[in-house]
Structures are given as structure tokens and as C-alpha cells.
Amino acid sequence: MAKKIGLDTVCVHIGEVKDQQFKGAVSPIYMSTSYQFTDVDVRRYPRNYNTPNQENLSKKIAALEHAEAGMIFSSGMAAISTTLLAFLKIGDHIVVQNTLYGGTSQFIQEEFPKYGIEYTFTNGYKPEDFEAAIQENTKVVYLESPSNPLLTITNIKRVSELVKSRGLISIIDNTFASPVNQNPIDFGIDIVVHSATKYLGGHSDILAGAVACSKAHMHAIWKVGANLGGNLSDFTVWMLERSIKTLVLRVKAQNKNAKALAKFLNGHPDVKNVYYPGLKSHPEYKLAKSQMRGFGGMLSFELNNGLDALTFQKELKLIKASMSLAGVESTMLSPCMTSHASMSQEQRDSIGITNELIRFSLGIESKKDLIQDIKQAIKATKKLVKIEA
Template identity: 35%
Template sequence: MKKRREFETEAVRTQLGRSQYLEHSSPMYLTSSFVFEDAEDMRASFAEEKDRNIYSRYSNPNSSEFIDKVCKMEGAEDGFAFASGMAAVFSTFAALLEHGDHILSARSIFGSTHTLFTQFFPKWNIGTSYFKLDELDEIENLITPNTKLIYAESPTNPGVDILDLEALGAIAKKHNLIFIIDNCFASPYLQQPIAFGADLVIHSGTKLMDGQGRVLAGITVGNGELIDKIYRFSRITGPSLSPFNAWVLSKSLETLGVRVDRHCENALKVAEFLEQHPRIDWVKYPFLPSHPQYELAKKQMKAGGCVVAFEVKGGLGAGQRFFDSVKMMSLSANLGDSRSIVTHPASTTHSKLSSEERALVGISDGMIRVSVGLEHVNDIIADIAQALE
């Protein structure tokens, strides 16, 4: 039996077969379409009697390499790559859901996903019920005959709470539901939800996968039969990832492990600093012992990730003064970048939610989310310290 290679080795060594030019690094295939040898070759290709590239909206060598890498990282059977994380979210649901179906979702999810569930899916008579992080025992009471799937993020955005993936997986299996996890806060390096029972795993490749704020991307990987449905929906509707962005991401994945190691090392030190600071009401980071789900985080994750959430004493006004006082860190809505980023969720990523909806998922007006980057941790802490003062 062939020994499975380690994560970092697969990230570096999974690549396309070399062409006649014997290139060491995979080339870019910036082509919209592919040619055929003759009429029979073209007929057989469109009839899917041959596994080959036809049109880059369907597949492209660069996209295939990127998908192959992520599948190996996540332990997935197959996948499809998208133009953005939200394209992955929408297309995955749209491919699997039918008129009248019901979604069971964790309440703490990305603001755009919540808007999708509450403003767009109801047009097609697709309903959503939410469960709280601390109410997993109540999930089964929310399941209806029309419930099709369970969806969650872990760690959550932006409060970095941790959900029990194994418990959710067991519930989904018991009731024959599809279990989908958004894993972009952890990346496949820190967490593989399929090992805990997930059927599908979604990533915004824009975040840690790229890691340098260059390209938009999304990907869904998992069960082969479900991915086939997503693929057939997506080749018609056209949300596929561009070959150039796929090439960039495949290169980025080669350094995912070393980058995320440094992100996590820096983030833990930042969280420890904030926890001792007199001007901070509270701080949350999965691998901080004071985190409510610390033991669960250690069970599911290799390390705590790059995101730290905290509240400055003094509420919204104090939070705004903190933002205006930051000198080095970037004010942006992205995360997982090599540069440290500060975000105010209530006025940015989750601004479309009402104050009541934000309160239900633990987003206070003064909450600050820091995506801790790859700068020297002393400089990151110094910038936070001077802004707090």
C-alpha cells in the first residue's frame, strides 16, 4: 500500500503533468477553449465519453490542479472551483436545493450568506431555520420533512466561536441530511471537516488560501455525487474560476502551511497581549484557554487561526477612535492576508443585519476583528498598543 504523503508535500508536489517543454513549474493555460482532433473526438468529448477539457467554463488544467490540491488537503473525492467564495456558497446551495426545501443553519454565519438565505432563497420557497451555537441539543426539533441540509461555519465569522463538527455530522447522518461546512477561517491546514462527518466543505480562496490579497476565488470539495450536481449546475450558469486565478492559488497553496503557522503564532501572542490590557473588555481566540470552546478547538483544529476578536471599553465611540488611531495595520474587510487587517463587523461585513440580528450572534457595536498578518509580532502589538492609548 502506497504511503500517503504529508500535507505540506502534497501542497508542493501536486501539479499538472509536464508538457513537452519539461517545465518545473506548471504553466498558465490562458485559453477559453480547446480543440479536437476530428469530428468523432469532438462528439465523444461532448458526450462525456472522454475525460478531457472542452471549454474553460467547464474545466481548465489550472483549475484542475487547484482542485486536486484542495481535495488532497481536505480528504475529498472531488471539487469545483469558483470565481469567489460567495459564488461557491450560492452555487452549492442552488445546485442541491429544490423548490420547497428547508435549510438548517448555524446563526453565526457570514453576512452575505445570511442575506442569501433571508432575501433571495425565499423567492424560490426555500426556507431557513437558525440554531444557536449553544443549542445543538435543539437542532433536531428544528428539522422538518423538507429539511435538506445543515450548514455552519467553524470558526465563525467574526466571533471565532467553535461548533462541534462531530456532533453536527452525527445529526446530519441520523436524519439523512447533507452536512456542509465553511472552512475558510481555518483553512485545510488547520482543520479537515470531512473527517468529522461533513459531506461538503466550502472555502473562500480569497482568504488564507491566496494569503496575499491578490485574487478572488471559491471552492467546494467533498462527496463525488454531490460535486457532480454542483459541477453540472455551474458549467451551465458560469461561475467558474479563471485559469489565471487558479494558477495563482495553486502556487499560494505551496506555502499555506508555513504561512498559517506564522499567522497562528502571531495571533496567539496578540490575543494574550489583549487579554491583559486594561482597556479591553473581552478577547476571543480559539487557542486562548479562556475561549468558551477551547477544548473543542484543540480537538478539531491544529492551531487557532489568524483571527482575533475583541471589544474596546467604551463601546462604539472607543472602537472608532481605535480604528482612527491605527498606523500600520490596514482598514479593510478582507482576512487571511499577509498584512494585518482591522475590521469593524457591525458597520462592514455584517452591516446588512439589524442590531437585533447582530446581538443574537454576539456582534456588539464595539467589536473589532483583527486578521493577524505576517509582520513581526512586536510591530503588530506595538500598533495595537498605541491605538488603544
């Protein structure tokens, strides 16, 4: 059914919990942590990810990503770590894209040695970089496109074909794109993970993660998930289901704002570099256009003329200098101090994350107001530079 109806309709209606008693228009919340085990079809328990709210929201996640099954977790990292541990054991090897969310890199580098799991970070994000890193004991290939925070674009179809030809499992972080802009399973990817805190939640008030894949792969993830206990409370599940109803509306508005602001920044004399796949100057513009329906609400940029990134962000009046991303409010941050702070300076430099890089998450405000805020912040920063000089 999900593939035959519009995405907006999927967001609103798929995965609803029907209010059989009072016929309410929205899903009721089932907060119980204890359910009857006799004479029932399903023995429900929150840690088993099968309470009524958990079970139904998982169906919405699956429908959004064109998958057979979905699963909800307590955070994006809970979803990522559980999924990886479901398919890797001692002696196994994973190939990991080098342009990646810092938290995922940190988890792999700090935790995998404890489990005897080997890993190799690619030298780049091209299919040939993945192929060069595959070893005899490789079991999983992990990628992210668009990547955080430099918005690199990986050829999803070619990587998935490479992985399948070797009998391996492919996992992609689709957080930056969201299901509105990109569905990696349609290109052959096995498993899609999300920080649902971001676009799926969309209001900076929900911490959650999501996974979508085949029923067979989900069974393996579920077994590990039940042991690790990274389930989400039913109240937050209910909030997430409510938030996803407006996902398409929010993301389309954010796409539009991001493209407009990317063009503005790209033409500004005080901006050195802009990273946004929707700009024709982006090296993977054509590739992004071929595998994405929209270019996303995220971009990164660097100031020039000696303008300090942190000072600039402190001078913003409307745009919030704030962590995380994808809320309805626009935010900026310095990846070197936040999302990628766990990486060494040398590691960040090797993948192009400079101390002056600013990640910009577009909200749904008026683009004119956002442009004006950036203009005044640059002006104020330039005055401060002159005063200090």
C-alpha cells in the same frame, strides 16, 4: 497519495500542471477559451470547470481537505450559493447556524424566498440547537466553525452524526480554520466550502472560492455550476495554485501571532472582551483543541473605557484598517460596517456582534511590532477621548 505525504508536500506538488514541453518547475498557464472537441478524451470549456489549470487545482483542493473531489469558483459566495442550490429546490428546508458569515446569511434571506426554499436559523451553535431546527422537509444543515466574526466553535462530529442519522446533507464553511488547522470531512461532514480569497490565496490579491466533497456530491454541484457560470479565469487559477504552495508556512505563522496577540489583548486593561478559541478562557477551548490542529489566525475583541472602535482603527500605523482577511499583512475591521453590514442592528445584537466589536486578522509580521502598534493606537485614542470630553 495525498494522505500518505506531508501537508507541505501536498501544497507544493499535488495538482501541478506538468510542463511536458519545456520541463519548467512551475505549472504553465493555459489561457485558451476554445479547445478541440474531436478525437479528445475531454471536451474542455472554461464554464465547465475543466480547463487544464482548473482541473489540476481542483485536485489540490481535494487533497487538502481529504476529499474525493474539488472544484474552484470565482468567489467564496459563488461556491456557497452554487453548492446550496445544487441540493435545495422549491419546498425544501435548510437549517442554518445563526453565528455565520453575513454574506451567507444575506444570500439565504434575500434569495431563497424567490425559489420557494424555506430556512431556519438556529438559536445557537450547539448540536441540540441544530436538532431543534430540523423539520420534516429539511434537506441540508449548514454550519461554520470557527464562526465569523465571534470565533464560536461547533462540535463538528456531533452535528455530522446528527445529520447523517436523519439522512440529510451537511455543509461547513471552513474558511476561518483553513485545511491546515481543520479537516471537517474527517469528522463526517459531507461538503466543505471555502472563500479561497482568504487563507488559500493569502495575499489579498485573489478572489476565488472552493468546494471539496465526494464525487457523487460534486457531480450535482458541477451541474448547477455549469449552468450558473461561476468559474474562475485560468490566470487567477494559476495564481491561486502558486499561493497555496506556501499555505502551511503562512497559516502556522498566523496561528502563532494570533495566540500571542490574543494573550496580550486579554491582559490589557483597556480591552473588555477577547474572542479566540486558543485562549483557555474561551468557552469552547477544549472542543477547539479536540478538532483543530491549530487555533487559527483570526480573533475579535472589544475595547472598554469609552474607547471608540473606529477611532482606534484610524490611529493604527502598521495594522491596516481594511476589509477581508487572511492576508500576510495584519488587518482589522468593524463587522457591523463590513462583513455583517447587511444584517439589521437587531440581528447583530441577537448574536453578539456589537458596534464596538473589532475583527483582527493576523498576518506574518513580528508580534512585537503588532503589539506596539496596538499600544500606540490605544494611547492616541485615549488622548482624543480626553480632548473631546
